[in-house]
Amino acid sequence: MRTKMMRVNAKKPSEQTIEAAAQLIREGRLVAFPTETVYGLGANAFDAKAVRKVFRAKRRPADDPLIVHVASVEMLEHVVARLSKRAKTLMRKFWPGPLTIILPKGSRIPKTVTAGLPNVAVRMPAHPVALALIEKAGVPIAAPSANLFGMPSPTTAHHVLHDLHGRIPLILDAGQTKMGIESTVLSLIGKPTVLRPGGVPFERLRKSIPNVRMHGFVGGTHSLAPGMLARHYVPRTRLVLVLPPNASAKIDNLLHAFRHKRVGILCLTQHAHQYHRSDIIVKRLGRSAREAAHNLFAALRLLDSKGLDVIIAEGPSQAGLGLAVMNRLRKAASRTL
Ligand code: TXA
Ligand code: MG
Numbered sequence: 001m002r003t004k005m006m007r008v009n010a011k012k013p014s015e016q017t018i019e020a021a022a023q024l025i026r027e028g029r030l031v032a033f034p035t036e037t038v039y040g041l042g043a044n045a046f047d048a049k050a051v052r053k054v055f056r057a058k059r060r061p062a063d064d065p066l067i068v069h070v071a072s073v074e075m076l077e078h079v080v081a082r083l084s085k086r087a088k089t090l091m092r093k094f095w096p097g098p099l100t101i102i103l104p105k106g107s108r109i110p111k112t113v114t115a116g117l118p119n120v121a122v123r124m125p126a127h128p129v130a131l132a133l134i135e136k137a138g139v140p141i142a143a144p145s146a147n148l149f150g151m152p153s154p155t156t157a158h159h160v161l162h163d164l165h166g167r168i169p170l171i172l173d174a175g176q177t178k179m180g181i182e183s184t185v186l187s188l189i190g191k192p193t194v195l196r197p198g199g200v201p202f203e204r205l206r207k208s209i210p211n212v213r214m215h216g217f218v219g220g221t222h223s224l225a226p227g228m229l230a231r232h233y234v235p236r237t238r239l240v241l242v243l244p245p246n247a248s249a250k251i252d253n254l255l256h257a258f259r260h261k262r263v264g265i266l267c268l269t270q271h272a273h274q275y276h277r278s279d280i281i282v283k284r285l286g287r288s289a290r291e292a293a294h295n296l297f298a299a300l301r302l303l304d305s306k307g308l309d310v311i312i313a314e315g316p317s318q319a320g321l322g323l324a325v326m327n328r329l330r331k332a333a334s335r336t337l
Pocket of ligand 2: 144145153
C-alpha cells in the first residue's frame with residue numbers, strides 16, 4: 001500500500017484535505033492525524049472491521065483497548081451507556097484536552113475497540129485538525145498512538161511514516177504536536193483512578209476530584225488496563241534511567257564504566273554542561289517538565305537512531321507533567337539506578 005502524506009494547516013485545516021481524510025474513515029480505512037498530545041491512528045469506531053485494521057497496522061495485541069475520540073458531547077451519547085454528573089463536570093473542565101475518561105460502553109461500540117471490556121475510553125482532543133476530521137467523518141474515531149507497538153509515540157508525521165510506511169493509506173501532517181506526551185487516562189468505573197499519568201497533571205485532577213487515586217502503574221501488567229505493560233516505548237538501544245538523589249554523581253560513575261562504549265545522554269538543558277566528554281551525544285530535553293514532555297519522544301527516537309551502545313537518561317522531578325515524563329522513561333528503561 002502506498003502511504004500518502006498531506007500537509008495541513010494546524011490552526012485552519014483546509015476543508016478539501018479534511019474531506020479526503022474523512023472519506024477514507026467513512027470507507028473503513030485508516031488515517032493518521034495530529035492531536036495536541038501525539039499523532040493518532042484513526043478508524044471509524046463503529047466499524048469493527050476498520051478497527052481490526054488499526055491493530056494489524058500497529059502490530060498491537062488485541063487485548064489492548066483503544067481510545068474513542070469525539071468532537072462533541074452529543075457524539076458521546078452513541079459511545080457511552082451513561083454519563084455521570086462527575087464525568088460531565090470533568091468534561092466541561094478539561095475538554096477539549098488531554099484527559100481520557102473511562103465510562104460504561106454504549107452498545108454501538110464493537111468489542112474490538114475495548115478489547116472485550118464493558119467500558120470504553122473517551123476523549124475530545126484539543127486540535128483543530130482532529131476535531132475537523134471527526135466532525136467531517138460524522139463518526140467517533142477510535143485511535144491509539146500512531147506508532148508501531150512498543151515504539152515511542154509519534155510527535156511528528158515523520159515518526160508516523162517511519163513506523164507505518166506502506167501499512168496505512170494517509171498521514172495528515174500538521175507539524176510537531178504541542179504537548180508531546182499522551183493523555184491522562186482516568187477511570188470513573190468504581191473509585192476514580194488514574195491508570196496512566198499524562199497531559200493533565202495529577203495535582204490538577206485532584207482539585208476536581210479530591211478522592212482520585214493513582215493506580216500502581218509501575219510494575220507488571222494489571223487488570224484495570226490490560227494494555228498497560230511495565231515495559232513499553234522501548235528503544236532498541238539499552239536505556240539506563242538515573243534518579244535522584246546524587247543523579248550527576250551516578251551519571252559520572254556510569255560514564256566511567258562505559259568509557260569504551262558509545263554513549264548518549266538525555267538530560268535537562270541546565271544539566272547538559274556537566275557532561276562534557278567530546279565523544280558522547282548529549283540531547284537536551286528543555287528546562288522544565290513541560291518542555292521535557294514536548295521533546296521526550298523525539299529525543300528518544302533520535303538517540304535510538306545513532307547506533308549507540310547505551311542511553312543514560314536523567315529523570316526529572318515528578319511534580320506536574322514530570323510524573324508522566326518519568327512514567328514513560330521508566331517504561332523505556334532496562335535498568336533504573
Ligand atoms: O493522547 C492520547 O491518549 C493518544 C492520542 C492519539 O489521543 N492516544 C493514545 O492511545 O495514547 P494508546 O492506545 O496508545 O493508549 C491508550 C491507553 C491504552 O494503553 C489502554 O491501556 C488504555 O488507554 N485504555 C483504553 N481503553 C481502555 C479501557 N476501556 N479500559 C482501560 N484502559 C483503557
Ligand atoms: Mg500508545
